Amino acid sequence: MYRYDEFDHAFVAARVSQFTDQVERRMSGEISEDAFKPLRLMNGVYLQLHAYMLRVAVPYGTLDSRQMRKLAHIARTYDRGYGHFTTRQNIQYNWPKLSDIPAILKELAEVEMHAIQTSGNCIRNVTADHFAGAAADEVADPRPYAEILRQWSSVHPEFSFLPRKFKIAVIASEHDRAAIQTHDIGLQLKKDDQGRFGFAVWIGGGQGRTPLLAKKIKDFLPEADMLSYVTAIVRVYNLHGRRDNKYKARIKILVHETGVEELTREIDAEWAHIKDGELKLPQADIAAINAYFAPPELGDRAEGWGELAAWKKSDPGFAEWVGRNVAPHRHPDYAMVTISLKPIGGIPGDASADQMDAVARLAEEFGHDEIRVTHEQNLVLPHVALADLEPLYRALLADGLATANVGLITDIIACPGLDYCALANARSIPVAQEISNRFGDSARQADIGDLKIKISGCINACGHHHVGHIGILGVEKKGEELYQISLGGSADENSSIGQITGRGFGPDQITDAIETIVDTYLAHRSSADEPFIACYRRIGADPFKAALYSSEAEAA
Amino acid sequence: MKTAPTKTKVLTANRLTDGISVWLGANGEWTTSLKDAFLARHEDAVAAIETAGQQALDDNRVVDVNVIEIEETASGPRPYRLRERIRADGPTIDYAPDFTASVSQAA
Amino acid sequence: MTVIWTQGGIVENDPWISHGAEDAPKLLPLAEALEHAQDNAPFGVALQPADDVRALAPILDRVAIIALTFPAFSDGRAFSQGMLLRERLGYQGEMRAIGTVLLDQVPLMLRTGFDSFEVDHAPTIKRLVEKRLPGIDLHYQPAADQTDAGASYNWRRTAILNG
Numbered sequence: 001m002y003r004y005d006e007f008d009h010a011f012v013a014a015r016v017s018q019f020t021d022q023v024e025r026r027m028s029g030e031i032s033e034d035a036f037k038p039l040r041l042m043n044g045v046y047l048q049l050h051a052y053m054l055r056v057a058v059p060y061g062t063l064d065s066r067q068m069r070k071l072a073h074i075a076r077t078y079d080r081g082y083g084h085f086t087t088r089q090n091i092q093y094n095w096p097k098l099s100d101i102p103a104i105l106k107e108l109a110e111v112e113m114h115a116i117q118t119s120g121n122c123i124r125n126v127t128a129d130h131f132a133g134a135a136a137d138e139v140a141d142p143r144p145y146a147e148i149l150r151q152w153s154s155v156h157p158e159f160s161f162l163p164r165k166f167k168i169a170v171i172a173s174e175h176d177r178a179a180i181q182t183h184d185i186g187l188q189l190k191k192d193d194q195g196r197f198g199f200a201v202w203i204g205g206g207q208g209r210t211p212l213l214a215k216k217i218k219d220f221l222p223e224a225d226m227l228s229y230v231t232a233i234v235r236v237y238n239l240h241g242r243r244d245n246k247y248k249a250r251i252k253i254l255v256h257e258t259g260v261e262e263l264t265r266e267i268d269a270e271w272a273h274i275k276d277g278e279l280k281l282p283q284a285d286i287a288a289i290n291a292y293f294a295p296p297e298l299g300d301r302a303e304g305w306g307e308l309a310a311w312k313k314s315d316p317g318f319a320e321w322v323g324r325n326v327a328p329h330r331h332p333d334y335a336m337v338t339i340s341l342k343p344i345g346g347i348p349g350d351a352s353a354d355q356m357d358a359v360a361r362l363a364e365e366f367g368h369d370e371i372r373v374t375h376e377q378n379l380v381l382p383h384v385a386l387a388d389l390e391p392l393y394r395a396l397l398a399d400g401l402a403t404a405n406v407g408l409i410t411d412i413i414a415c416p417g418l419d420y421c422a423l424a425n426a427r428s429i430p431v432a433q434e435i436s437n438r439f440g441d442s443a444r445q446a447d448i449g450d451l452k453i454k455i456s457g458c459i460n461a462c463g464h465h466h467v468g469h470i471g472i473l474g475v476e477k478k479g480e481e482l483y484q485i486s487l488g489g490s491a492d493e494n495s496s497i498g499q500i501t502g503r504g505f506g507p508d509q510i511t512d513a514i515e516t517i518v519d520t521y522l523a524h525r526s527s528a529d530e531p532f533i534a535c536y537r538r539i540g541a542d543p544f545k546a547a548l549y550s551s552e553a554e555a556a
Numbered sequence: 557m558k559t560a561p562t563k564t565k566v567l568t569a570n571r572l573t574d575g576i577s578v579w580l581g582a583n584g585e586w587t588t589s590l591k592d593a594f595l596a597r598h599e600d601a602v603a604a605i606e607t608a609g610q611q612a613l614d615d616n617r618v619v620d621v622n623v624i625e626i627e628e629t630a631s632g633p634r635p636y637r638l639r640e641r642i643r644a645d646g647p648t649i650d651y652a653p654d655f656t657a658s659v660s661q662a663a
Numbered sequence: 664m665t666v667i668w669t670q671g672g673i674v675e676n677d678p679w680i681s682h683g684a685e686d687a688p689k690l691l692p693l694a695e696a697l698e699h700a701q702d703n704a705p706f707g708v709a710l711q712p713a714d715d716v717r718a719l720a721p722i723l724d725r726v727a728i729i730a731l732t733f734p735a736f737s738d739g740r741a742f743s744q745g746m747l748l749r750e751r752l753g754y755q756g757e758m759r760a761i762g763t764v765l766l767d768q769v770p771l772m773l774r775t776g777f778d779s780f781e782v783d784h785a786p787t788i789k790r791l792v793e794k795r796l797p798g799i800d801l802h803y804q805p806a807a808d809q810t811d812a813g814a815s816y817n818w819r820r821t822a823i824l825n826g
Contacts, residue, residue: 007801007815014799021797022767027572029616030786035765038737047620049643052575080652094651097574121737152818154803157774158746161739227818238743243712273751278805278817285816347649418639419647422620427642429649479637 001062001370002147002292004112011154012109015116019043020102027099042122042160044115045101048422054096055118056108060128060146060170061089061373063113065360068371070111072356078104083356085341085349087413087464088167089127089373090118094420116154121162123153123234127169129177130374133295134382136330140197142172142189144289145226148281152227159234163241164249166234167206179375179491181205181214182467184251185233190220197223203233203263204255207461211497212252215260217267223286225271228279232271236263296368296383301333304386311390318393320442321404326389335386337367339379339396340403340411344440345433348414349377358399366392375464376413376452378406409451409518410436413464417457417474418481424457426474426481427507431455434511439518448518450531454489467491469533470517471498472510483510487517487544488536501545513548520547563625566593566633567605568643569618577643578618580605586618590644591632596623665783667759668791674779679707679728681761681781690730690761693718700725709761712740716747723754731777733762742775749776749807766790770798776807800824 004012019039026036044055056071063071071091075083078100079093086092096104108114118125126146133141149168153159159166169178172189180186186202198220205214221229237251240258255263312319327336339359342348351359359379363371366388367381374380384392396402405411412435415421417428432455439445454468458475465471471486482504489498505513520543525535536544567580578586579593587593596602602623609621624640626633635641642648667677678687690709691699699706700722707728710716719726729748731741741760748754759779760772766787769780773796782788790796800822802810810820 005815007819011799011801011803014801018797018799025786027616029614031765031767033613033619035736035767039767047570047575049639050575050577050646051570082652099573121739148818151803151816155799156804157771157802157806158742159739160771161737161742161768235743235746239740243738243740280817282817285818288816347651350651352652418642419649419651424639427648429647433649476638481638 012114016105016109023102038120041120042117044118046119048420051095052098054093054101054115056091056113056115057118057125058090058373059150060126060143061130063371064369065364067111067113068356068360072353074104075353082350082352085373085377087375087462088125089375090125121164122160123166126150127178127375129171130372130380131177131336131382134329134336135173137175138172139189139191140172141293142170144293146170147289159238162238163243174493176493181495182207182491186214192220204252206250206252207464207466209247209459211466213495217264224281225275227281228275229271231274231279232267236267236270298331298334301385301387304333308386308389321393321402324404325406333386335384337381337384338406339401340405341378342405342411343400343403344410345437347429348412348432355399355401362392362395405445407450408445409439409448409453410445412436412453414455415457415463423460425476426457428455428457428463428474431510435514438511466497468498481507485513487541490533499541502549516547517544520544564628565596565602565623566626567609568624569621572616572619580608593633665781666788667779667781669779712738716744720752723752726756728757728759730759730761733760736763736765736768745775745777746807767797770796774806774808
């Protein structure tokens, strides 16, 4: 993974000094709260219902054990002993004091971490496939490009006051594991028939009040042109994105209102001026960044095959965990392990400081010291020998990290919601917990199969409900919480925005409504091999609506 | 002619230094306990708390000042809005079960 | 109190300052400036964020000063306008930031080609006069300012500090 050089260390230290000075000026009143707000947001500091919230960047979801230990230490020392992993591969702390944040940032800088631009109307954390560097289907590791974009976008003087936030995601396979079509810019690394690297480029995806999927505007952008092309896109957006209405300010609206062909013409016209200028990426620089991402030495561990088979046979719990949480690696003796942060009835994406330390230890012992955060709020050890799966499982079990539910109905994605967030209209966590408890039985879950439930507590859609197979949006109606259901969303290469079923459901009815939907699916599926999303796409919304609303007594 | 009684109000904000939810108390100090909030039942009282709120903002002690409506119940003031009840009572879920809070009273 | 500040310090008797002397030349909005360009008198232009800076191309050599507006500090369009004026149009004259000019945006403005600033926020004026800007001298991207490229990655720059 990337290692800071002197320049990076000096930069992050300067950034900490800069923010420390800004905090002092805020405390003394030299800066008003209005003027301070964008500055603190660009350092990841939100004001929530009960306290500040600090969002620490985990660039493209990658960290090592040293960094994970530091995150645990921060949780213990400055917060309430836990953290929350987010749908953009970052981590959030819910109780830091503003007066402590300079110290926290200093500690993060010691392990090459920061909270730069994790909020604000600027370019945010560049996310990537959480299986990068290990997946068999990638053309190459996409993360070096994410790292180049991360550097280039840091304190970019032209792009620090955009109309709204700007999110970029990078993948390197046909199978999209980073939801690029829901991003402002999505990049898919490809190889042309001469083996040269380039990107398919999508723009204008985004959720929130007006969910829209990105449109592909380039089939193959040579890798050397990545920075200049992204500059052209963001410059056109900065100049022409709407500034009159917060809910119409993302580039997706600009694409929608201008038309993708016309907007692409404007972008290409701007690009023509700069493409051969100082932003052109030299091969040597790409190669240098690439070198940081060289895969670890994965020695042959062929004994794992036999051992795995034997363990699975003797331990059904282990077998179940392997079936759900373990995916094949590029190297046949290895696997990619997902650590579920969705215990039955638990808070999705939360991890205690002790659990973070445990993951750090296990990454060192079994995982070649590499950890990933997924946009579905789980963790990954991407390089684990098959021969080490069983001892890893035992250790995870002891720490409550071995729930065998990846991709199943209890692997719920939920934003913090009204329990924490000042923007929320309704709670999301208790809904997630109730659904998880209702469907907690492992046999039942296995029977239901792949089913992604995503829950947001407000229209800002941080829970990505628009792209859930089942999406739940919490709203406030007449002072009470109400939950709208949408069906058929998806965030992979076949992305789709979910369709609202109809009237919403109160907190006492929502779990029953989910059960009704699941039962409808089970009754209509063509076989146990037809997953929910395929069934929905085949039969449409009507059978589900009929089941949900057949009893007219259920007035919302 | 009957007019609807005005709802009792309290002033709430978040402390600048640590972001903790606070309410304006009877003695003009900020308290972390809603129970100790000053209850503004009349126009004059509401005007007074609004003024105090603006002053506290200007003094850089608090941010995000709001006048909110509460119901006076036997067990103390109860905000009408769920959001404000959650601000007063904390998250409704069992987060960080190992944590023991030590929260000071003064703003 | 409104001042004009440059990296050389406060500018006394600046002719283009807002609310300046009655008979002082005024900054013209774009449409007027394009008309006025026929005359030989020096003139200045004040652009709004929605103006297309490229419209100035034919009259650039006759402009005495270009001011770009930050109506609120959150409106960052003038940063792109500044970049285009410097890099695309090759404008080398004075480029001024007007509107809401606050300390923490000044380093970004300096990087995007601004060289003078109209400021009325007292704490900002104080820090500018003390030359204590909250900028970071290491840059991860080229911009319109003069910087050192150094031996590192192509996109990195370092501020050239005066002595």
